[in-house]
Amino acid sequence: MFCPECGAQIPDGSKFCSQCGRTLKTPQRTSGEPQRVSQTTPSSPKKTAGTAIASLVLGLVGIFFGLITSILAIVFGGVALSQINKSEGEIGGHGMAIAGLVLGIIMTIIWVIVLIAMGTLFMWQM
Numbered sequence: 001m002f003c004p005e006c007g008a009q010i011p012d013g014s015k016f017c018s019q020c021g022r023t024l025k026t027p028q029r030t031s032g033e034p035q036r037v038s039q040t041t042p043s044s045p046k047k048t049a050g051t052a053i054a055s056l057v058l059g060l061v062g063i064f065f066g067l068i069t070s071i072l073a074i075v076f077g078g079v080a081l082s083q084i085n086k087s088e089g090e091i092g093g094h095g096m097a098i099a100g101l102v103l104g105i106i107m108t109i110i111w112v113i114v115l116i117a118m119g120t121l122f123m124w125q126m
């Protein structure tokens, strides 16, 4: 039989899939066709855009490391979104790219405020 979740071949009558761990309540022998992830379903993206991951990571890192990483998060987020839109469902990570982009924008604003505040304080001490 085949796992309905991941399509891996598993021993007949298995209680759960050894590949993905999904519990199999009713082992059906009638459906012999393995449910493979076919090429004709564009609804499920095969891979996540690397730039989207980079954007989110940089956005998170930007909280601690400052302005440049935050700006890079915006850049990567923008690139990721355009890649995802062009791919027409082939590449996923849309939410991740937006999260990175938004995080980057927020952190850039915060860092600019912080740097201006620090600069102002420095000027006053002169």
Ligand SMILES: [Zn+2]
Pocket: 003, 004, 005, 006, 007, 008, 017, 018, 019, 020, 021, 022
């Ligand atoms: Zn499975």
